[in-house]
Amino acid sequence: MDELLLRSLTPQVLGILVRRGADFAAAEDAVQDALVEAVRVWPADPPRDPKAWLVTVAWRKFLDATRANTSRRRREDVFDDEPAPGTPSAVDDSLQLYFLCAHPSLTPSSAVALTLRAVGGLTTRQIAEAYLVPEATMGQRISRAKRTVAEVRLDQPGDVATVLRVLYLVFNEGYSGNVDLAAEAIRLTRQLAAAIEHPEVAGLLALMLLSYARREARTAPDGSLVPLAEQDRGRWDTVLIAEGVSVLQAALARDRLGEFQAQAAIAALHADAATAAETDWVQILEWYDELVGLTDNPVVRLNRAVAVGEADGPRAGLAALAEIDDSLPRYTAVAAYLHERDGDPVLAARLYAEAAHRAPNLAERDHLTRQAARLNTRRD
Template sequence: MDEALLRSLTPSVLGILVRRGADFAAAEDAVQDALVEAVRVWPADPPRDPKGWLVTVAWRRFLDATRADAARRRREDLVDEEPAPGPAPAVDDTLQLYFLCAHPSLTPSSAVALTLRAVGGLTTRQIAQAYLVPEATMAQRISRAKRTVSGVRFDQPGDVATVLRVLYLVFNEGYSGDVDLAAEAIRLTRQLAAAIDHPEVAGLLALMLLHHARRATRTAPDGSLVPLAEQDRGRWDTASIAEGVEILQAALARDRLGEFQAQAAIAALHADAPTAEETDWVQIVEWYDELVRLTDSPVVRLNRAVAVGEADGPRAGLAALAALDDSLPRHAAVAAYLHERDGDLATAARLYAEAARKAPNLAERDHLTRQAARLNARRCR
């Protein structure tokens, strides 16, 4: 059975139910029920019109639930207005669903969970496993999120930027579980790009594709991190890179630059270099200057210092770094790298060890500890 097809139909089926008058929370539950039913029934008995099948089953589930509810509350006025089953309307509410699930009234973790369920068609259990929390906790997070947006009008336009932030979080901060969240983020961003013509949506999709292309080479078989310069470029996914670059170029040509396009441009320059030594660091610094202009983010300035160190030498990188607050995450790691390039191995080793103590994740901590150990061993010889 084609699970990807099934899940890709989720938002438009949900949109149809809402447009028929179902409230969002109940419609979302009904669509989940229909998806579960499809997984059970389709392998033996595939429908000719999968979307029509889902709409019919979901609508029936919605009516059943509403009837049960209405019977409980002795209120049966809504259920009699069953529309005739027929072809799904041409209007597609996928975009509206993205806006709703990323509504600014939601916390980031709620928006992520709701997007993965209502737009992505994942089950609560799958989402709970992906984020390493109990299923009951995730169920509550999702139902609270649905309550939070219950008063939001479905047809009001939303802000693309909030949707992009949610998709970026799904891509960037996933754990590893049964569900490949990075691949799911790409699927959802691709679907969004089909629903709305916007250069930053294209920019984010390009950014994801360019990073995803390097994924297999980012970690060694033992799980340790492999820095960009040491990655086996022959194993980068060239099809994914080509697609990312093409999408990015079309977006840039429209001359409405945004932060995701600029980040994607930097990723593209890395992807484009046949060897680490041939990286066009001068152009990368220029893109970081654009990013600083667009975001004024200290983290971007920190990354820029690394690029400056490559383009103009470690002294220039250290000078750029000196202007930044040393409490920034990864500041010590960047300082360690630049000092090593500058030949000051004692300072570099000390800073690598300091960076390891502050590392926010295990793989990075182990990597930085290894860097410190490597320099200490060399100095002792």
């Protein structure tokens, strides 16, 4: 059984049912029933046209459910004829689902969960394991999301920016359980890039590829974090880097700069440096200036302060940091790093310890604690 094939066909089949007039929640249930049937039947009797098979079975499942509900008798009369699956609008059907699952009426967490279920084809259990929550909890979240978008009409152009935000959230969840969400986000973004020509879609894909290329070098054998400057660059995936740079160059050539393209350009400059010492921090700072102009995001300003410290010296970096709200997550960690670079290990050690206390996860807390201990040991 080709699980990847089933997952790739899921949004196409679901989109066809929705286009035929099935409401989203009923269509999604029917598609899931069809997938269960496929797992049961296909190993012994594989279909010649898997997509057509799924559409036919899912549509019949939907009709069966509709007939069982007397309150929908009128609707049943409308949909009693079973049309042919068809293939011309498969891309449009999948694209509609991206926009539906990223609808503004959904919370970010619900939009991510619904995207993984409807577009990604993941089971509720897989999504729950990835988010480390009980399956029942995730099931309720997905059900609420489906009810929210059940009556949404997709007769207006969708908001690409919202879809990209959702995919970026999926990517940043990384890996837990048995599903690599970063890899899943790349797969979905590839699909989106194949469906529409948009420089920011390409920019996000390039950013994901360039970031994912460093994945194996980000942690030591004991699971501890390895900072970018200390990573073994021989472990970076050069194939993904080459693809990411190629995708980025094509996007930038369209001269419609967006924030994901700018972030990807920064990632490409890091990837281009053979050693940390060879990093072109002046160019990186220029891209951060572009990014601040595009977003004026406080997190971007925080990262820019690090780039200022590398390009113009730690004093300049601290001056840039002073212009940012000190309650921002990871502010204290950046301050610790810049003060250490400026030759104040006592203050840096205290700030590292403070940052460790505020760290959002165990791996980061352990890393910052080790940084504080390293400086305190030197002082002793």
